[in-house]
Amino acid sequence: xxxxxxxxxxxxxxxxxxxxxxxxxxxxxxxxxxxxxxxxxxxxxxxxxxxxxxxxxxxxxxxxxxxxxxxxxxxxxxxxxxxxxxxxxxxxxxxxxxxxxxxxxxxxxxxxxxxxxxxxxxxxxxxxxxxxxx
Numbered sequence: 001x002x003x004x005x006x007x008x009x010x011x012x013x014x015x016x017x018x019x020x021x022x023x024x025x026x027x028x029x030x031x032x033x034x035x036x037x038x039x040x041x042x043x044x045x046x047x048x049x050x051x052x053x054x055x056x057x058x059x060x061x062x063x064x065x066x067x068x069x070x071x072x073x074x075x076x077x078x079x080x081x082x083x084x085x086x087x088x089x090x091x092x093x094x095x096x097x098x099x100x101x102x103x104x105x106x107x108x109x110x111x112x113x114x115x116x117x118x119x120x121x122x123x124x125x126x127x128x129x130x131x132x133x134x
Contacts, residue, residue, distance in 0.1 A: 006091065009095060010091045010094050010095060012098075013094045013095050013097065013098035014094050016098060016101065017094060017097045017098050017101060017108075017109065017110065018097075018108070018109035018110075019090075019094070019109065019110055019111075019112045020084065020109050020110070020111055020112065021111075021112055022111060022112065022113060022117045022118050022121040022123060023121070025084060025086075025111045025118070025123075026118075026121070026123055026124075028084060029051070029053070029124065033081055033082060034081060034082045034083075034084050035055060035076065035077070035079075035081040035082070035083050035084065036051050036053060036054035036055070036084050036086070037054060037055050037056075037057050037077075037083050037084065037085045037086070038050065038051065038054045038055065038056045038057070038085075038086060038087070038115070039057055039058070039059040039062065039085055039086070039087045039092050039093055039096050040056075040086075040087050040088055040092070040115065041058070042056070042058075042128075044088060044115075045128040046128050046129075046130045048088070048115060048119075049115075049119070049125040049126060049127060049128065050125070050126045050127070050128045051086070051115070051118065051123065051124065051125065051126070052124055052125075052126040054086075055076060055077070057074075057077070059087070059092055059096055062096055062099065062100070063099065063103065065077055066078065066100060066103065066105065067103070080107075081107070082107040082108070082109070083100070083105070083107065083108045083109075084108075084109055084110065084111065085097050085100075085108065085109070085110040085111070086110060086111040086114045086115055086118065087114045087115065088114050088115050088116055089113065089114045089116055089117075090110060090111060090112055090113050090114035090117070091114075093110035093111065093114060094110055096110070097109060097110040
């Protein structure tokens with residue numbers, strides 16, 4: 001039995017994290033000190049599109065990819081840049097942002113409304129090619 005639902009978890013996380021509006025996020029797209037990080041599933045990227053320049057990090061790998069002590073560490077996530085996370089609606093990215101803060105990261109935020117809000121606001125969208133075997 002679920003004692004705390006996802007809505008309560010997301011709401012609690014959002015009380016403790018930095019959330020940027022789509023407009024604030026759009027203003028940071030060209031900022032070299034900010035790394036956009038897409039935590040959606042790969043199928044979502046192929047189906048819905050991507051924010052050009054965003055790094056795809058599967059949500060289930062985030063803790064391992066940001067931790068320099070992990071054998072899965074990705075240096076581009078530890079390069080001192082601010083991380084700006086997003087998912088489809090902003091729920092997964094809120095929870096992931098909270099987790100990164102819990103790990104001690106201070107330069108991390110997420111986009112309110114996620115990729116859906118980004119697209120609705122006319123944000124730049126690219127195409128993620130699916131990898132097919134020929």
